[in-house]
Amino acid sequence: MAERVAIILAAGVSTRMNTQLAKVLHEVCGRPMLAYVLDVCRQVGVEKIYVVVGFGDEQVRERFGEASDIVWVRQPKQEGTAHAVLCCREHLKDFEGETLVLCGDGPLIRAETLKTLFERHKAEHSAATLATAVLDDPTGYGRIVRDASGNIQGIVEDSDCTSEQLGICEVNPSYYLLNNKILFEAVEKVRPDNVKNEYYLTDALSLIIAAGHKVLAFTAVRPDEARGVNSRAQLSVASKIMQRRIQRELMENGVTIVDPDNTWIDIRAQIGQDTVIEPFTYIHGEVKIGQDCRIGPFAYLRDGTVLKDDVVLGVFTEVKNSTLAKGVRARHHSYIGDAVVGRNVNIGAGSITANFDGEKVNRTNIGNDCYIGSGAVLIAPIELKDGSRIGAGTVVSQEEIDKFGRKE
């Protein structure tokens, strides 16, 4: 059996999202929420991950496919987080170690925090350890209730709080590490005695405390990683926080982002040193940008774009699924789709690759040192030889090139 195991709860109906898509498939900066949670588990050495799925389970499994470290567990009816954990009993009943329990709707989780959770749990010989957060506005979260000497007494869900408890700012971000045996003994005993009539995992913690086991709750989760996503508004908040992280890392790696608030960069994007991203640039999907490029303002780079070094893309330039070699310039109002563009090519204002013929997408090949005048339309499939010059306003097809083009 694996040394470290995790259960990720991802079966919820997500009523508050008002969606037909499984909640954990909603994307934060270009990746589904669940992907982030799976990642941090792997980063802290979790070898088996039990993902509990229910609402939209087929969509989730299809999106993530079969991974050797994932075991999909079905929760037939969504009766609460304790019930979701209980669905893993058959798989984990003989497991002697410690089980990490996380929620799939918490994409902001960081591996550093989980490392601390493992360390403290071990050092303090706890039966259960939870990392908490202190929030200015704790609305919606389970509150950590402590006794006079500061020991945790239990977690009370927002909807079950007294008016006094509602004022508690220490909350439960749902980062738990528990002795597996004690966890399952407790979840079996949870009853749905609450406003929502659900089996709460948080009640299992109260039962573990009441049984006299050592439970440790310590504040280790930063406010910006505690936020779970239960609604579209919270999805946008989580995305904004993730966006700041992505941009901070890029800046640390030597990328200039002139106006972070007005720039959006996908987590899958890679950007080289000394590249400058001007305001209102949107980078979506797997995009690779080299060094010393200048992108934007108002540039739109889509999936499959590869820019080598020294590329300049200016206002309202859109690039999709294309590779642009070193020194390419497209400063104004262009569309480059499904193309390979050679070194030092200049693409004039308003020139486009007409890549879609109404049925299929076709490719454009532009050789090195070509000059494309303003307002040119290159009808794909088309190939321009090295050094070709296309006059302003021309509509060019392969047929015409073959007929009238420069013969070498």
Ligand code: UD1
């Ligand atoms: C939960 C916690 C709350 C905590 C908050 C942090 C409980 C009872 N409450 O509340 O203390 O502050 O997370 O974000 O645990 N799920 C299932 N099956 C179910 C119900 C839920 O798999 O039957 C999954 C959901 O898909 C979700 C996670 O469990 O990923 C948490 O459920 P959710 O309904 O979002 O609970 P919160 O109200 O956010």
Ligand code: MG
């Ligand atoms: Mg939630």
